[in-house]
Amino acid sequence: MHAAFYHGNQTITIGDCAPVEPGPDQVQLKVSHVGICGTDLHIFHGVMDQRVTFPQIMGHEVSGTVSAVGNGVTGFSVGDAVAVMPLDPCGHCPACEAGHSHICQNLKFLGIDTPGAFQSYWTVPAHTLHHLPANLSLTHGAMIEPLAVACHDVRMGQVQPGEYAVVLGGGPIGILIALVAKHAGARVLVSEINPFRLELARQLGLDAIDPRQADLPAYVTEQTGGAGADVVFEVTASPVGAEVMTQLPRTRGRIVVVGIFGQPPKVDLFRFFWRELRLFGARVYEHQDFARAIELAAEGAVPLDQIITDIRPLDQLEAGFRQMEGGGSVMKILLEV
Amino acid sequence: MHAAFYHGNQTITIGDCAPVEPGPDQVQLKVSHVGICGTDLHIFHGVMDQRVTFPQIMGHEVSGTVSAVGNGVTGFSVGDAVAVMPLDPCGHCPACEAGHSHICQNLKFLGIDTPGAFQSYWTVPAHTLHHLPANLSLTHGAMIEPLAVACHDVRMGQVQPGEYAVVLGGGPIGILIALVAKHAGARVLVSEINPFRLELARQLGLDAIDPRQADLPAYVTEQTGGAGADVVFEVTASPVGAEVMTQLPRTRGRIVVVGIFGQPPKVDLFRFFWRELRLFGARVYEHQDFARAIELAAEGAVPLDQIITDIRPLDQLEAGFRQMEGGGSVMKILLEV
Numbered sequence: 001m002h003a004a005f006y007h008g009n010q011t012i013t014i015g016d017c018a019p020v021e022p023g024p025d026q027v028q029l030k031v032s033h034v035g036i037c038g039t040d041l042h043i044f045h046g047v048m049d050q051r052v053t054f055p056q057i058m059g060h061e062v063s064g065t066v067s068a069v070g071n072g073v074t075g076f077s078v079g080d081a082v083a084v085m086p087l088d089p090c091g092h093c094p095a096c097e098a099g100h101s102h103i104c105q106n107l108k109f110l111g112i113d114t115p116g117a118f119q120s121y122w123t124v125p126a127h128t129l130h131h132l133p134a135n136l137s138l139t140h141g142a143m144i145e146p147l148a149v150a151c152h153d154v155r156m157g158q159v160q161p162g163e164y165a166v167v168l169g170g171g172p173i174g175i176l177i178a179l180v181a182k183h184a185g186a187r188v189l190v191s192e193i194n195p196f197r198l199e200l201a202r203q204l205g206l207d208a209i210d211p212r213q214a215d216l217p218a219y220v221t222e223q224t225g226g227a228g229a230d231v232v233f234e235v236t237a238s239p240v241g242a243e244v245m246t247q248l249p250r251t252r253g254r255i256v257v258v259g260i261f262g263q264p265p266k267v268d269l270f271r272f273f274w275r276e277l278r279l280f281g282a283r284v285y286e287h288q289d290f291a292r293a294i295e296l297a298a299e300g301a302v303p304l305d306q307i308i309t310d311i312r313p314l315d316q317l318e319a320g321f322r323q324m325e326g327g328g329s330v331m332k333i334l335l336e337v
Numbered sequence: 338m339h340a341a342f343y344h345g346n347q348t349i350t351i352g353d354c355a356p357v358e359p360g361p362d363q364v365q366l367k368v369s370h371v372g373i374c375g376t377d378l379h380i381f382h383g384v385m386d387q388r389v390t391f392p393q394i395m396g397h398e399v400s401g402t403v404s405a406v407g408n409g410v411t412g413f414s415v416g417d418a419v420a421v422m423p424l425d426p427c428g429h430c431p432a433c434e435a436g437h438s439h440i441c442q443n444l445k446f447l448g449i450d451t452p453g454a455f456q457s458y459w460t461v462p463a464h465t466l467h468h469l470p471a472n473l474s475l476t477h478g479a480m481i482e483p484l485a486v487a488c489h490d491v492r493m494g495q496v497q498p499g500e501y502a503v504v505l506g507g508g509p510i511g512i513l514i515a516l517v518a519k520h521a522g523a524r525v526l527v528s529e530i531n532p533f534r535l536e537l538a539r540q541l542g543l544d545a546i547d548p549r550q551a552d553l554p555a556y557v558t559e560q561t562g563g564a565g566a567d568v569v570f571e572v573t574a575s576p577v578g579a580e581v582m583t584q585l586p587r588t589r590g591r592i593v594v595v596g597i598f599g600q601p602p603k604v605d606l607f608r609f610f611w612r613e614l615r616l617f618g619a620r621v622y623e624h625q626d627f628a629r630a631i632e633l634a635a636e637g638a639v640p641l642d643q644i645i646t647d648i649r650p651l652d653q654l655e656a657g658f659r660q661m662e663g664g665g666s667v668m669k670i671l672l673e674v
Contacts, residue, residue: 094563094564094587094588095564098564098587100588100589103589103613105588156613226430226431227432227435234606242604250435251432251435251437252435257609257610260610261606261607262607264580264603264604264606265603265604266601266602266603267579267601267602267606268598269571269579269596269601269604270599272616272617273596273598273620274440274620275432275440275618276440276493276617276618276619276620277618278615278616278617279616280609281606281608281610281613281614282613283610283613
């Protein structure tokens with residue numbers, strides 16, 4: 001079997017590695033497809049060198065089939081098609097005890113804090129697995145993890161039918177949020193500056209504008225009869241996103257912070273007071289979001305084929321990173337293992 | 338009758354003015370007591386000169402008795418003791434139509450956008466009035482408005498019995514929030530730097546610390562078994578308050594922004610993501626908060642006498658402002674009209 005190893009300093013090598021036999025309550029997967037996440041690109045850029053272990057095998061957006069089952073595992077058999085919810089909580093911290101195990105205070109994120117899925121066989125805790133139904137391809141199965149992020153974000157944003165939602169940032173997560181919100185019955189506007197992504201959003205039936213070429217707050221005000229948006233998803237993690245997010249919502253409107261801000265931006269807290277705005281941080285997903293993502297994908301409710309812009313072999317991980325860095329005509333890149 | 342007039346440039350004069358006869362759906366009050374609000378001090382400092390009309394009569398924390406009733410007014414008679422909820426919404430903007438008339442997009446705040454209560458007789462819309470029960474003094478009646486702010490903030494913060502609440506800033510509003518949260522069953526910590534206010538908070542049965550002399554986040558972590566606070570009220574409107582407010586809450590903890598920030602501070606949005614924090618802007622009050630404040634005050638559930646540190650005659654408004662500017666041994670100053 002082979003794997004892609006990250007050595008720091010933007011260096012990836014492809015090499016051999018031995019499959020890990022599943023221990024008690026573990027399952028070994030034959031990896032099929034793995035998406036490249038923005039977080040993987042951050043790791044490649046060295047941002048998380050203090051957190052990962054060299055050489056790091058990254059990758060956490062995975063589909064595969066069960067290849068071996070450890071002692072004590074029930075409900076999964078060799079050959080089963082699965083997706084992995086890559087969270088391993090401690091089970092006993094205050095967050096876990098409060099029922100927030102997905103944001104456990106000692107959380108291990110598989111593929112960051114442990115070896116990940118950019119390898120032929122991946123051994124994971126059985127509690128992370130979700131069955132994929134027969135009518136869902138393994139290609140689409142690798143999209144369940146990011147789709148579950150979107151399902152979580154839309155759930156945290158309490159999106160209701162008929163509401164007006166704005167998504168700031170039309171990358172893979174932003175577009176998936178927009179599509180899940182639209183499926184939930186919202187009118188959705190995507191704000192994005194990349195022309196390829198703007199055009200793709202429009203092809204997907206979403207309203208989309210470039211905020212450099214239009215007055216976004218004025219547009220939202222006009223589209224909502226002077227009220228403002230019911231909910232805004234901030235997915236850019238940029239100072240300008242943090243600025244505009246407070247200009248768009250209606251009184252008691254909601255803002256969901258999805259983007260991961262490396263530095264604290266300036267935030268107009270006066271506007272929170274003035275309009276009684278509400279802000280919800282949203283991180284990863286819970287099992288119910290994974291279940292919902294699988295349901296939506298199996299129904300064909302989200303056009304995943306249009307979002308997967310490239311499928312490359314595993315040994316082209318670095319080429320995938322370079323393509324993502326370049327921006328342009330790229331949305332989600334999958335690696336076929 | 339006489340009134341206190343603000344002319345800009347930190348100038349207050351006391352002079353005569355004619356009582357305004359109540360028009361249809363209006364009521365004229367004989368003013369009894371009026372609290373000096375931090376907002377009045379801001380106006381005195383010229384911060385709102387673009388918004389007020391010279392000469393401005395300020396004042397909106399009022400108790401009084403009905404002295405005349407206009408046509409069409411029902412439910413109020415001459416001699417009735419009342420407090421005023423000083424909000425006059427338009428009734429037809431998107432906020433009003435959504436049921437958020439207290440944050441109406443065209444809201445007139447009585448005493449800022451209209452003449453206020455620092456005068457012998459004050460004429461207001463009848464819909465702003467709340468009856469004061471016989472067992473509630475007119476002195477305490479002037480505390481209903483700020484107490485209603487606290488009731489609103491605690492309601493927005495969804496405080497539950499047994500929860501751990503932190504109030505950043507122990508001025509009049511902060512202390513009232515702390516007392517209302519305590520009455521709702523929370524354990525409450527007040528963070529304050531003024532020694533007089535710290536000591537007063539402790540006399541009122543609240544835990545209180547000076548964040549310059551103790552590690553506030555470490556203290557809250559220790560007090561909550563490593564979890565963090567359930568709810569934090571930011572009442573300082575300071576950059577350091579905006580910084581510390583994200584360091585204290587537990588996973589999915591709530592932050593209520595009460596302070597009015599003149600400039601957007603830096604806010605750690607990463608922490609919102611990491612712990613799925615929630616932030617709620619809170620502004621003024623709704624009628625249910627006024628009703629609740631009257632109920633609490635009439636029950637004696639909040640020790641208002643200890644919060645009223647001075648009662649001065651109306652012509653000492655400027656002296657009251659100077660006392661507030663000086664900090665020190667001052668909490669709430671009332672004017673007796």
